[in-house]
Amino acid sequence: MNRESGSISINTENIFPIIKKWLYSDKDIFIRELVSNSSDAISKLKKLVSIGEAEVEDGTVYQIKVVVDKDNKTIKVIDNGIGMTGEEVKKYINQIAFSGAKDFIEKYKDKTDEGQIIGHFGLGFYSAFMVSDKVQIDTLSYQKGAEAVRWTSTGGTEYELEASDRTERGTTVTLYVAEDSQEFLDQWKMREILQKYFSFLPYELYIEDAASEKEEAKSEDKGKDDGESKKREPKPINDTSPLWLKNPRDCTEDEYKEFYRKVFHDFEDPLFWIHLNMDYPFNLKGILYFPKLKHEFETMEGQIKLYYNQVFVADNIKEIIPEFLMLLKGTIDCPDLPLNVSRSFLQNDGYVKKISAHITKKVADKLVSLFENERDNYNKYWDDINPFVKYGCMREEKFFERVKDIIIFKTTNGDYVTLKDYLERNKEKHENKVFYTNDENQQAQYIRLFKEQGIEVAILPSMIDSHFIQFMEIKESGIKFTRVDSDLSDSMKEDGAVVDKDIQDKLEKLFKDNLSNDKLNIKVEALKAESIPGMILASEHSRRMQEMSRMFGGADMSHMFPKEETLVLNRNNSLIKAVVKLMDREDKKEDVKLICEQVYDLSMMGHRQLEPEAMAKFIERSSTILAKLAEMSA
Incomplete structure (x- = not known):
């Protein structure tokens, strides 16, 4: 073809600084966009082949290759997909989203909100300029008689279009990496990024280091001279058939567990899982795992990985995954998601709410099925899953309605x-x-x-x-709901027992005087359990208000909700009976005081831990009482 120069039809040079600005926080997104484009190009070709509108060589293996070359400071993304003609390059590369670029510049030149910018125009390819001083495309269309073309731009609005020496169908995008982005020339960093986004890409993905390839080529030549070959077969870095694509009936328990360990690097097996496999009214596949928790705080550390046609989008996207499901771990692949060009942000769409509602329903249905068909297992799982179920009930009304009878x-x-x-x-x-x-x-x-x-x-x-x-x-x-230390069941009291009002008043005064606490609530009951002299009951309402004030208002607000505690004395206990007999004797005042204090502390210890000073007095008093008992026995 004849060499051609021109201007990209955006009529301004402000486009590339803006691209760098709104994508800068996630700089590695450029490689995701380019490899995703390669994957799309292969998918389009496969579709044409399937309907008889394109031909490929027998035994064709579709693949994508990323080559990093530190010496020449380049990154290449190579595919054997559909390719482009010169006209298609002009259409898809030069005309950004075909129209509206002027409006784009005017509307977003002063904006910093990524959600407002990304997705309005076809800018995925142009993320390449985030890390490049120059970008080159070499492409050959699948169409018979097509000529290979080369497109080159240095990041302004100027481009050059000329004939290319590419001989195989597909596209190579070459990035001439800028000085401020040299870290992406490191093979191990690039491998890490590719595995992050493309562990389950549907086509084989390879990474090559140009320097290593040169060394290997030398080694191979030497091997030929020595009469032996040292050629190493490259291996793809991805799994093209993740477990979620299989029919649940064809998956084994070991496969589910192995996939869980592989994706989440968790050595603990999950408790159970839900395999999502849906084609209508939307395409949704995935596996949600209920992990075994090591401690309660871990319930807030779930991870749901969202994929779009097997390309990783992000973790825990709240628009798709209901908040309470974030406590789980899993993978969800939904090709029907209304994603914008960045593949990171969901458009506000009622469709998304339907997907979210469906996932919630499937989780609830799984729990109900376990309860009804595997009750013993459900009981065993409960200690681990109950925080999740309870949180879900409080956050999602529809979830509560489905599971309320299996709590x-x-x-x-x-x-x-x-x-x-x-x-x-x-x-x-x-x-x-x-x-x-x-x-x-x-x-x-x-x-x-x-x-x-x-x-x-x-x-x-x-x-x-x-x-x-x-x-x-x-x-x-x-x-x-009443905590055991807040109230006594009537069945614990002696049937028909009535405590004498005079005894009630005298014991109340006696304990208040000896404990120097005239605000203490005291109640006398005739309990069936005769061994207990006394116990503390704390108001359920008051305690709950205190807990809430500490949680939301800090300890300084606790005075607004003072403790409401009652000392219950057991009229049927031998020690309390003895106190009743001794309380009017002047010569036993010291002994009665010791008993009152000891009964109160014993009651309090059954309710909560004593303060350090109170504990020290309790120990000292216990020693005194034992000494008196020893004297009486001597």
Whole structure:
């Protein structure tokens, strides 16, 4: 063809500085764009071949090659795809998105918001100028009789179009790398970037280092002289058939686990997974894994990798993946996504919401299926998945509606029950109340009392549980969650027992005086468990308000919600009975004071850890009491 020069039809030289500006934060995006374009070119050719409009050589292996040449400071992206004619180069390369470039410049020259800029015009190829002083395209179309052409531009608006010496169908894009981007000439850095974006590209992807190839060629020539060949067969850096493309029926458990370890570098096997495989009304494939958590804080560290035609787009794109699903790990490939040119940002589209809703439904359906068909496994998984399920219920109304009947509670009896089961099994003991513990060790005394009366206690130890129980109280009208140290079930009290009002008043005054705390709430009950002299009950409402104030307002707001604690004295306990007998004796005032203080501290220790000063006094007082006991026994 005749050599041709001209201007790219944007009528301004401001386009390239803007390209560099709005893509600069993600500089490696240039290689993703170029390799993606190569992949698209191969896909187009395959389509034409499949409908009989193009021919390729028998045994053709479609592939893409990235060659880094540190000596010549170039990067080449080579494919054997559809190629372009000279006219197509003019159309697709010179005319940026065919029109509107003037408007683009005027509208965005002062903008810095990437979301506003990217995607409005066909600028993917031009990301090459982010790292290049000059870009060259050598291309030969699949069309019979086509001539190879070369397009060259130095990043302004000028270009040259001439004949190329390329002899094979496809395209080579050569970047003459600028001084400020020399790091991309490092083979290992380039390999890392390619594996980040193209681990599952549908066509074989190779990386070559020009210097290494030269050394290998020398070695090969020497090998021929020595009578032996040292040729090394190159291997693609990608897996062209990721597991999510297979039919779920054809996938084995070992394959799912191996794929999980490969993608997420997690040595722990996942608990279970959901294979998404959908063709209508949109194309969506992927695998979502429920990981085994090492600790509660890890629940916020999930990773959902989004792919577009097997090209990595980004992690955890909230428009597609509902927020609560970010706690999972997985891969989702959706070729129907309305992505813009950068392949990084989703256009605001109702279509995206439908995809998000579908993923939520599939996750909920999987959980329901496990509950109904594999209840033992579901129970085993619950300790790991319950933060995810609870968070999902609070964040997504539709998710809650689907899973509300399969939310289960582990109890102190060691089994797992739904809310409905719990209420049914305990209705004779208490109506519409769920007694729970958030610390089995600290609240052991209270739990024992409940167990002795045959009352199940739900175990809710996670941070999310304090929010979840309030959520459930709103959703399940009339249901009340009460911590074991907040209230006593009527079944724990002696049937028909009435505490004498005079005894109640005297014990209240006695303990307030000896503890020097006239604001202390004191209540006397006749409990069936005679071994317990006293216990502390803390108002559920007051405690929740305190916890919320610490979480959202800081410790300085805690004074707005003071602790509401009550010392419950057991009238049936022998120690309390003894105090009743001794409290009017002047000669036993010191002993009574010791007993009152000790009963209070013992009650408090069953409720929470004593402060250092209080603990020191408790130990000293315990020593005094033991000494008195030893004297009496001597």
